[in-house]
Amino acid sequence: MNIGYLYLAIAIVAEVVGTSALKASDGFTRTVPSLLVAAGYGTAFYFLSLVLRTVPVGVAYAIWSGVGIVLIAAIGWLFMKQTLDAGAVLGIGLIVAGVAVIQLFSKAAAH
Secondary structure (H helix, E strand, O other): OOHHHHHHHHHHHHHHHHHHHHHHOOOOOOHHHHHHHHHHHHHHHHHHHHHOOOOOHHHHHHHHHHHHHHHHHHHHHHHOOOOOOHHHHHHHHHHHHHHHHHHHHOOOOOO
16 A cells, blocks of 8 residues: 555544634634644645655645545534535535545556
8 A cells, every 4th residue: 555645644634633623713712722723734734745755746635635525524514513405415425426536547546
């Protein structure tokens, strides 16, 4: 397995942590959530930079952003009681399908 995909998973989790804390930071007026935002995004971009050593930037960014969107939407729905209508669910499904197509069929994805 390409180590870049392990780094990509770490980057995605860190970005999701940072984004989840962003709402709780209340415009960066709350210290602990604000520190989580900075740490999450800093970690995410560091590991994303490592990913780009072995995975093409377009593929890495598509997976990073796509999986991040799906996870943040799920966290918003599960923990922040944000609703997802049929259009949102369909759009998220298309994002998942797009990431799957890249992984399964693209020669650009580093396997």
